[in-house]
Every structure is written in structure tokens, then in C-alpha cells.
Amino acid sequence: MLEELIGQRVVLDFRSEYVCLGTLIRVDDHFVEVKNADLHDLRDTDTTRENYIAASVATGIKRNRRLVLLTRHEIVAISRFEDVVDE
Numbered sequence: 001m002l003e004e005l006i007g008q009r010v011v012l013d014f015r016s017e018y019v020c021l022g023t024l025i026r027v028d029d030h031f032v033e034v035k036n037a038d039l040h041d042l043r044d045t046d047t048t049r050e051n052y053i054a055a056s057v058a059t060g061i062k063r064n065r066r067l068v069l070l071t072r073h074e075i076v077a078i079s080r081f082e083d084v085v086d087e
Contacts, residue, residue: 002027002078009061009081010034011053014074017042019049021061021081022068030072037065054086 005024012020012032022037038061042049056062061081 002032005078005080011077011079011081011084012070012075013049013077015076016074018074019052020068020070021053021056022063022065024078027072032070032072032075032078033067034065034070035067036061036063037068038062039065039068053084057081057084057086 002024006027008024009022010024012034014020018039018041020034020037020039022034024032025035026033038056040052042052045052047055
């Protein structure tokens with residue numbers, strides 16, 4: 001299933017106070033690799049995870065990493081960036 005998301009912009013929600021937005025380029029048993037990524041620590045802002053993601057959909061992904069390798073066991077959800085709704 002994750003392989004179907006390769007090449008698409010995604011939102012990755014973590015167990016911790018992090019969220020990552022970017023283009024999924026590779027997955028394996030332990031890691032996911034994302035390019036042109038916004039790896040955001042929600043402790044750095046007063047906004048909620050949902051509001052940060054919704055704002056990113058409205059204004060675009062604010063890239064702060066060309067490439068990031070993320071551990072799969074910390075990820076609780078992955079969705080297509082285009083599937084984010086703000087209702």
C-alpha cells in the first residue's frame with residue numbers, strides 16, 4: 001500500500017510532536033524517505049497539528065530539508081497531501 005504513495009506529496013504524523021510533509025520517494029521495512037520535506041516540530045509553535053497541516057495545504061509546503069530519512073515505527077499515519085480536508 002505505501003508503494004502506491006511513492007512520488008506523491010504526503011503528510012506523515014508521528015507519535016511525537018513532529019509532522020512531516022513532502023514527497024515520498026522510498027519505503028522499506030524500517031524507514032521512509034521524503035524529499036523536499038517540511039519536518040516540523042510542533043513544540044516550536046502555538047498551533048495544533050491539524051491547523052499547521054491545513055495552513056500548509058493553503059500556502060504550500062515550506063521545505064526545510066532536501067531529503068530526510070524517517071523511522072517507520074514512529075509514524076502513526078500517512079496520507080496524501082491532497083487528501084487533507086479543512087472542514
